[in-house]
Amino acid sequence: MFCCIFRAKPASECSDTNSDESESNPRNKCALQPGHSLMDWIRLGNSGKDLTGVGGRMRPVTPAELSTHNTTNDAWLAIRGRVYNITHYLPYHPGGPEELMRGAGMDATQLFDKVHPWVNYDSLLAKCLVGPLRFDLPDAEELFDTSNPSPKSDRLREPSKAQELVRKSMENLANCITPVRKKITKGDDNSKGSPPSKIMQSLVQSADLPMSISRRAASSPVKKTDKSPDSPLPLRHDWIQTSTKLTISVYTGHLANPGGCARITEGFLLIEVATNGWLRTLKIKPEAKLKEPLQLRVFAESGKIEITALKAEPSVWKGCGEVTLGAASRVSSPRTVECRVMEVSRVSHDTSLLSVCPRAGPVVVPLGHHVRVHRRVEGSECVRSYTPVGEGWGPPDGTEIFSALRLAVKRYDSGVLSPHLTALKVGDLITLSGPYGNFQLQKLKTVKSLYLIAAGTGITPMLGLIKFMMSRSNPRCERTHLIFFNKTEADILFLENFEEMAKEDDRLKITHVLSDASSSWSGHKGRIRDELLTEILGQVKCDDKCSHYSCLCGPTEFTYAGLDLLKKHGFKDDCIHAFMG
Numbered sequence: 001m002f003c004c005i006f007r008a009k010p011a012s013e014c015s016d017t018n019s020d021e022s023e024s025n026p027r028n029k030c031a032l033q034p035g036h037s038l039m040d041w042i043r044l045g046n047s048g049k050d051l052t053g054v055g056g057r058m059r060p061v062t063p064a065e066l067s068t069h070n071t072t073n074d075a076w077l078a079i080r081g082r083v084y085n086i087t088h089y090l091p092y093h094p095g096g097p098e099e100l101m102r103g104a105g106m107d108a109t110q111l112f113d114k115v116h117p118w119v120n121y122d123s124l125l126a127k128c129l130v131g132p133l134r135f136d137l138p139d140a141e142e143l144f145d146t147s148n149p150s151p152k153s154d155r156l157r158e159p160s161k162a163q164e165l166v167r168k169s170m171e172n173l174a175n176c177i178t179p180v181r182k183k184i185t186k187g188d189d190n191s192k193g194s195p196p197s198k199i200m201q202s203l204v205q206s207a208d209l210p211m212s213i214s215r216r217a218a219s220s221p222v223k224k225t226d227k228s229p230d231s232p233l234p235l236r237h238d239w240i241q242t243s244t245k246l247t248i249s250v251y252t253g254h255l256a257n258p259g260g261c262a263r264i265t266e267g268f269l270l271i272e273v274a275t276n277g278w279l280r281t282l283k284i285k286p287e288a289k290l291k292e293p294l295q296l297r298v299f300a301e302s303g304k305i306e307i308t309a310l311k312a313e314p315s316v317w318k319g320c321g322e323v324t325l326g327a328a329s330r331v332s333s334p335r336t337v338e339c340r341v342m343e344v345s346r347v348s349h350d351t352s353l354l355s356v357c358p359r360a361g362p363v364v365v366p367l368g369h370h371v372r373v374h375r376r377v378e379g380s381e382c383v384r385s386y387t388p389v390g391e392g393w394g395p396p397d398g399t400e401i402f403s404a405l406r407l408a409v410k411r412y413d414s415g416v417l418s419p420h421l422t423a424l425k426v427g428d429l430i431t432l433s434g435p436y437g438n439f440q441l442q443k444l445k446t447v448k449s450l451y452l453i454a455a456g457t458g459i460t461p462m463l464g465l466i467k468f469m470m471s472r473s474n475p476r477c478e479r480t481h482l483i484f485f486n487k488t489e490a491d492i493l494f495l496e497n498f499e500e501m502a503k504e505d506d507r508l509k510i511t512h513v514l515s516d517a518s519s520s521w522s523g524h525k526g527r528i529r530d531e532l533l534t535e536i537l538g539q540v541k542c543d544d545k546c547s548h549y550s551c552l553c554g555p556t557e558f559t560y561a562g563l564d565l566l567k568k569h570g571f572k573d574d575c576i577h578a579f580m581g
């Protein structure tokens, strides 16, 4: 049942994989020539040899220039806005040089993602980085313009700093040892890797190499031929381990905006993933015992969900265990979970940030979606909606390791639920249900300018979108403009975070508008109105290829007023999302 693995064939015989079939079923691993293993590639990377072919100095590359580097003696490709010189990597590519050459001279992001989105290309090619693929924007040039001495441009060159870090991680490249996968055949849902080699075993056990082997059990339970828009997206998964942790990654697809949860039940690790109204379950019978706490993280752009569990006993496993992928079923109703309060902090004079952890295991709410808090008050059920606030907002807390849901709760003295919620203490329990919402992250796929219009606690769904936009590289966000309405200065939530972020990145603009400002307030005053938006947005022209989008959230009246104004300002319905609790 668990026999391995991939079809090995000499590199010279790999050219026939240049077909659609190799994209849909890309199990075409090649036997590498002696001296071309991953360890040899790491050694070459560390030898000091210039693998960039441009002297190691990063510079922007235009698509036209990229297209000229398309021969086996001089091959470049771009992935997610970065251009790499792959000439030296060709004989080391486990899929064979011919396969890799399919991406030469072009933006190979889609091709790469179709074949093996899990491959850690940016570490593997860290020493081959030529520079950013130059977009038609002046900003993009500035980003890597080393001749511009302004401190701002230094800061904006951050990708190169990050790249430096990635370069350093080459030393630890044993972390991304070529995984071995089991060929998935019809009706065979269980998968398991092959034993790690001796060299890998010793690498795993060496204390200074935290991550060690990656053994993959990738699969798609959905037939690729089913392309109806209402069908579940294909799902892949793989795994990686250290001697103390097991991490399962589930790939739901680019901008799929998944929700999910994970828990350990009767020795099984159960992972539930919801996308687009479909629910899939992965049931893993681990090779040995796992223990809590589990950690759950979502990468918004790629749609990857990462679940990390602790091993009860430190050891190196041969595989992650038996994985059973359940068939996709329609999400029928939201889940209700009991949560424990882990931390309570203040984010303004009347608003608390509650960090709560579902007792059964971590839960992820899709970006822009919300949960409901339930409480019985005098015999009837009282419900309020909250959009969880992601990491990095409000004062730093220690709940990150518990994958907490963080809710910003404003206290209304005459409210039914908020006085109770803001009085909760660490250890108390609350009941949540969810996720709810219809926000589609896909709508931001080509967006370069995002306008966010929020009032009061209506800021919460915007926070995740701000982080998402700022982190994107393809397309790179040009501008995210938040227009934030509050009563007084003291009511502005997350002010410090905003100020810091706007200082760090001048693509983020924030305009505060106060309806009851103090006499010392020099900013905008009043309520949402036409002249204000004209001044801030100008006239927007919607066409077939819109690269702008606007989101609104606040009290119902505010949201409707905002909708009318946005339409008056040229936004089509398709370019607006109104968050409604």
Ligand code: HEM
Pocket: 006, 017, 022, 026, 027, 028, 029, 030, 089, 093, 094, 095, 096, 099, 100, 101, 102, 103, 108, 111, 112, 115, 116, 119, 120, 121, 124, 125, 178, 179, 180, 181, 216
């Ligand atoms: C964009 C054009 C590319 C194509 C068409 C391509 C194709 C393939 C194919 C067909 C395989 C064998 C798949 C299998 O074993 O299931 C493979 C494996 C692999 N490729 Fe690529 N590849 C490309 C780019 C890259 C790049 C840029 C890198 C990173 C440096 C890379 C790294 C790998 C690795 C590490 C494997 C082994 C993956 C595994 O065992 O899971 N490939 N590739």
